[in-house]
Structure formats: structure tokens, C-alpha cells
Amino acid sequence: MRIESKTVRLRLVEPDDASFILSLRLDPKYNRFLSEVTNDVDAQRRWIERYKQDERDRTQFYFIIERLDDGSRCGTVRLYDFRQDSFCWGSWILLEENKTKTAALESTLMVYDVGFDELGFAKSHFDVRKGNEKVVKYHERMGAVRVSEDDENFYFEITKDAVDQVRVDFEKVIHKEPRKG
Incomplete structure (x- = not known):
């Protein structure tokens, strides 16, 4: 599965991506709101190899x-x-120094393309750590609704209809050529 937008693409992770993923997850600029990992490339590679079975089973x-x-x-x-009708998404990290100007919006919408269009879900659920105000505001601007919270997280849902409205609003930003009809 590979999907492209205007400036970025999503491609399925491979074991050779282990050191890249680990470098992101260990970087203090990005890991403040992530679960901790150990500094072990081989362990990350093994995790990816186990995950590849989930991919084949279409469970993540x-x-x-x-x-x-x-x-x-x-x-x-x-x-x-x-x-039954919802998917979660996360582990979303973008390198500030290497991402394109619209990578956040494009990657978000491609996630929803996969979840809604490829997998057939009606909505998405996800959590954002409290204190991560930039990401909280981003998701609320996208149309996500805060449905609950606990000591550590805010919990959100967003529907396909809300995302479809964002697509209309940002059509020129996210597509190589404007869609017709």
C-alpha cells in the first residue's frame, strides 16, 4: 500500500526503517508526548518484523x-x-527540518483516505497527551471532537463527513491538480 499527495507519500514501514524510527522516538524534540522506547535498533527491527504480520492480517x-x-x-x-466502525491513528511524527510545508495536512488526510476509503471505517478515534496543545488545536481545527479525557490524555473522534469538509476547504493545497466534479 502506497499513497501519494501533493508533496509527500505514505509507504508501509520495512525492517530497514528501524534506525530511522528509533532516532525519531529517542529525539527529545519529538518524544515528549510518546511512550518510551529503549535505545535498541535490533529490538525496533524485531518489533517491525512482528508488526508486518499484523499488516498482512490487516489489523494495523x-x-x-x-x-x-x-x-x-x-x-x-x-x-x-x-x-467495528472506527480506527485509531498515532505514532505521528514529522521531522521539522525535513518535512514539506504541507506535510502535516497531507499526511493527516492520507491517513483518513486509508481509514475511510481503503478500510471502510465511518470514523476515527485517537488520543492526544495533555500538554500537547499544538496538536490538540490542530485536530480541533480539522473537525475532531473531544469526547472524553483522563489524567494523561484527551480522547477525540472525527467522522468521514468532517474530513470531507476539510478536503473541500484545502483542495488546492492537498492535490497535485484540482479534482473535477
Whole structure:
């Protein structure tokens, strides 16, 4: 599964991506709101190899975000926790120094393309750590609704209809050529 937008693509993670993923997850700029990992590339590689079975079973998908212009890796994102009508997404990290100007919006909408269009879900659920105000505001601007919270997280849902409205609003930003009809 590979999907492209205007400046970035999502491609399924491979074991050779282990050191890249680990470098993101260990970087203090990006890991403040992530679960901890150990500094062990072999353990990360083994995790990816086990995950590949989940991918074959269609129970989760882990993507590398790549720039279209030079093919360099600029982030990660994962879809998981598939329920009857909803999917969760997370592990979303974008390299500030290598992402494109619109990589956040494009990768978000491609996640929803996979979840809604490829997998057939009606909505998405996800959590954002409290204190991660930039990401909270981003998701609320996208149309996500805060449905609950606990001591550590805010919990959100977003529907396909809300995302479809965002697509209309940002049509020129996210597509190589404007869609017709």
C-alpha cells in the first residue's frame, strides 16, 4: 500500500526503517508526548518484523512519510485499534527540518483516505497527551471532537463527513491538480 499527495507519500514501514524510527522516538524534540522506547535498533527491527504480520492480517498499518521530491523520509504514522466502525491513528511524527510545508495536512488526510476509503471505517478515534496543545488545536481545527479525557490524555473522534469538509476547504493545497466534479 502506497499513497501519494501533493508533496509527500505514505509507504508501509520495512525492517530497514528501524534506525530511522528509533532516532525519531529517542529525539527529545519529538518524544515528549510518546511512550518510551529503549535505545535498541535490533529490538525496533524485531518489533517491525512482528508488526508486518499484523499488516498482512490487516489489523494495523505503519507508514513512513516520504518527500516526493527526493524520496527522503520525513516522518511516521500508524493506523491501529480497528473497531467495528472506527480506527485509531498515532505514532505521528514529522521531522521539522525535513518535512514539506504541507506535510502535516497531507499526511493527516492520507491517513483518513486509508481509514475511510481503503478500510471502510465511518470514523476515527485517537488520543492526544495533555500538554500537547499544538496538536490538540490542530485536530480541533480539522473537525475532531473531544469526547472524553483522563489524567494523561484527551480522547477525540472525527467522522468521514468532517474530513470531507476539510478536503473541500484545502483542495488546492492537498492535490497535485484540482479534482473535477
